[in-house]
Amino acid sequence: MASKSTIQTVKGTREFYPEEMALRNYLNQKAASAAQAFGYQEWDAPFLETIDLYAAKSGEELVKEQSFVFNDRGGDPITLRPELTPSLARMIAARQPQLAFPLRWWSFGPFWRYERPQKGRSREFFQWNIDMLGVNSPEADAELIAIAATFLQSVGLPPSMATIFVNNRRLMDAQFDALGILPENRLEVSGLVDRRPKMAPEAWDAYALEKGIISQSQLEGLKQVLGNYDLWQSSAELVRLFKALEALGVKEYVKFDPNIMRGLLYYTGTVFEAFDLSGSVRRAILGGGRYDNLLADVGGEPLSGVGFAMGDVVIGIILQEKGLLPAFVPSPTAVLVTIFDESLWLNSFSLTAELRAADVNVTAYPEPAKLAKQFKFADRMGISIVTVIGPDEAAAGQVTVKNLKNSTQTTVERAQVAKTITKILESKG
RNA sequence: GCGGGUGUAGCUCAAUGGCAGAGCGCUACACUGUGGAUGUAGUUGUUGUGGGUUCGAGCCCCAUCACCCGCCCCA
Incomplete structure (x- = not known):
C-alpha cells in the first residue's frame, strides 16, 4: 500500500509498466520495420527546442495554447517539442547542399502537447514521423500511403478493419473556386467540412450559413461535392495516385473521400488519414499529406515533401480493443535456474554462467x-524451462531440466544442459 | 478554456443515512525435491482530500484534487 503522500504523476502522462512498455516497443518496432522495408533512414531531433522554431510555421493554437514552455535556469524559454516538422526543416536547411536527395527519413519519439487528456489523447505521447523530401509526384505520395498500409497490415489490421482515406487540396480548391467560394474563405470552409461528421445535418447547414462565408446555393453545391465519391476521376494527380497504389499492392486499403481536409495549413496536395x-x-x-515550401521560413532552397505522423495512443487503444496486442511474455529469458538450498546456491550460480557462455x-x-x-x-514470469540442482544431481554431476510447457523433465550430464535446453527451445517452433 | 460523469481492498465492483463487503489476486498449508488444477485457512481499507448537515455520512451539501467522456485542437 502506497503511503498517503504518494506523489501523483503529471496530468496527461502515462507510466509504462513492463506490459505497457512492451506495447510501446512493439509499435516502435512495427513502425521501424515498415519504414525500413521502403528504405527509410532513422533520425531524430532534440526534444527541447526554442519557442521561436515553432512560432514561424506551426499553427497559432499549437504554439500559444498547446506547447509546454518553461524557462531554463538561465531564464531562456524552452519548449518541449509539440511536433517534429520544424526541427526537420531546420536540420535539412542546415545541410541541404550535402544531403543525398530524395531524402527518406523516419523517427519515433516523444512529444508533448498541453491539452485536455481524453480518449486517444494524452499530454505526453510517442509519435512515428516519416517523410520523403525532394520529390513532388503522386507516385511519391503513393509510397507514403503504402508505408502506412504496410504498417496497418503488420499490426493485424486488414482493409476490412482500417482504411486510409485520401483527398487532394488542389482538387478541393478547384471545386471551391467553381462554386464561387472566395480563396480567403477556403480555410474556414475546410473547417466546416472537418466538423460536419460531428454535427447533425440540419445543425451543420445552419452553422455553415451562420458563418456568412457561404451562400445557400454554395452550400448545396458544397454538399454535392462532398457526396461525390467519384470526384477523384477529374483529378489527374489522384488518378495517377490510385494507379500507383494499385501497382504497390495496397489499393484495398485506400479510398477517396472528399470530406478529408486536415486542419494543418501547410498541406498543399494529397492529404490522407487512416481510421x-x-x-x-x-x-x-x-x-499526413504533401506540403510545399517546408524550408521557406528557415532559409533553405524550396523543397517539397510528403509524410505522415502516427501517435501511439489511438493505435494502442484500437489494437487493445480488437484483441490484437501481442502476447505479453514477462520474462525476457526462457530459462529459470533454481537455487535448491544454501549449500547449492553457488553451484546453481555457476550453472547460469555456463549457460550464458553457451x-x-x-x-x-x-x-x-x-x-x-x-x-x-517461473510460471508467472512465463518462463518455460526450469533447471534443478538438488543433492542428487550435485552428487552425480547432473542437472534436471523441466519443460513447463508439457510437464516433462529429464536429468542430464551437466555438460549437456545447454544442448538439452537449446533443443527444447528449437522444438517449440 | 467550456460542458457532463466517476472516485470504496493490489484489480473489478457491491453496500435504504444505521457493524465497510464479494469475486479475483496474494500468503500459508494439504504436497518438507516441482508450476499451471482443486480444497482449507489467512490477508487487504484514513470509502481521493478538506469542510458542513445529522444522534449517526461510503451515501446528503459545499469546496478541492485526480481520472473518464465530449467541445476546441490534433497524432
Whole structure:
C-alpha cells in the first residue's frame, strides 16, 4: 500500500509498466520495420527546442495554447517539442547542399502537447514521423500511403478493419473556386467540412450559413461535392495516385473521400488519414499529406515533401480493443535456474554462467526457496524451462531440466544442459 | 478554456443515512525435491482530500484534487 503522500504523476502522462512498455516497443518496432522495408533512414531531433522554431510555421493554437514552455535556469524559454516538422526543416536547411536527395527519413519519439487528456489523447505521447523530401509526384505520395498500409497490415489490421482515406487540396480548391467560394474563405470552409461528421445535418447547414462565408446555393453545391465519391476521376494527380497504389499492392486499403481536409495549413496536395472502421475511437490513427515550401521560413532552397505522423495512443487503444496486442511474455529469458538450498546456491550460480557462455539467456532465482515457490515464479514470469540442482544431481554431476510447457523433465550430464535446453527451445517452433 | 460523469481492498465492483463487503489476486498449508488444477485457512481499507448537515455520512451539501467522456485542437 502506497503511503498517503504518494506523489501523483503529471496530468496527461502515462507510466509504462513492463506490459505497457512492451506495447510501446512493439509499435516502435512495427513502425521501424515498415519504414525500413521502403528504405527509410532513422533520425531524430532534440526534444527541447526554442519557442521561436515553432512560432514561424506551426499553427497559432499549437504554439500559444498547446506547447509546454518553461524557462531554463538561465531564464531562456524552452519548449518541449509539440511536433517534429520544424526541427526537420531546420536540420535539412542546415545541410541541404550535402544531403543525398530524395531524402527518406523516419523517427519515433516523444512529444508533448498541453491539452485536455481524453480518449486517444494524452499530454505526453510517442509519435512515428516519416517523410520523403525532394520529390513532388503522386507516385511519391503513393509510397507514403503504402508505408502506412504496410504498417496497418503488420499490426493485424486488414482493409476490412482500417482504411486510409485520401483527398487532394488542389482538387478541393478547384471545386471551391467553381462554386464561387472566395480563396480567403477556403480555410474556414475546410473547417466546416472537418466538423460536419460531428454535427447533425440540419445543425451543420445552419452553422455553415451562420458563418456568412457561404451562400445557400454554395452550400448545396458544397454538399454535392462532398457526396461525390467519384470526384477523384477529374483529378489527374489522384488518378495517377490510385494507379500507383494499385501497382504497390495496397489499393484495398485506400479510398477517396472528399470530406478529408486536415486542419494543418501547410498541406498543399494529397492529404490522407487512416481510421479504424469500427469507429470506437473517432480520431485518425495516422494522418499526413504533401506540403510545399517546408524550408521557406528557415532559409533553405524550396523543397517539397510528403509524410505522415502516427501517435501511439489511438493505435494502442484500437489494437487493445480488437484483441490484437501481442502476447505479453514477462520474462525476457526462457530459462529459470533454481537455487535448491544454501549449500547449492553457488553451484546453481555457476550453472547460469555456463549457460550464458553457451548463449542461453537465463534468470537465476536470487536466493534459496521452496521449489514450489520457484516453479510458481517461473510460471508467472512465463518462463518455460526450469533447471534443478538438488543433492542428487550435485552428487552425480547432473542437472534436471523441466519443460513447463508439457510437464516433462529429464536429468542430464551437466555438460549437456545447454544442448538439452537449446533443443527444447528449437522444438517449440 | 467550456460542458457532463466517476472516485470504496493490489484489480473489478457491491453496500435504504444505521457493524465497510464479494469475486479475483496474494500468503500459508494439504504436497518438507516441482508450476499451471482443486480444497482449507489467512490477508487487504484514513470509502481521493478538506469542510458542513445529522444522534449517526461510503451515501446528503459545499469546496478541492485526480481520472473518464465530449467541445476546441490534433497524432
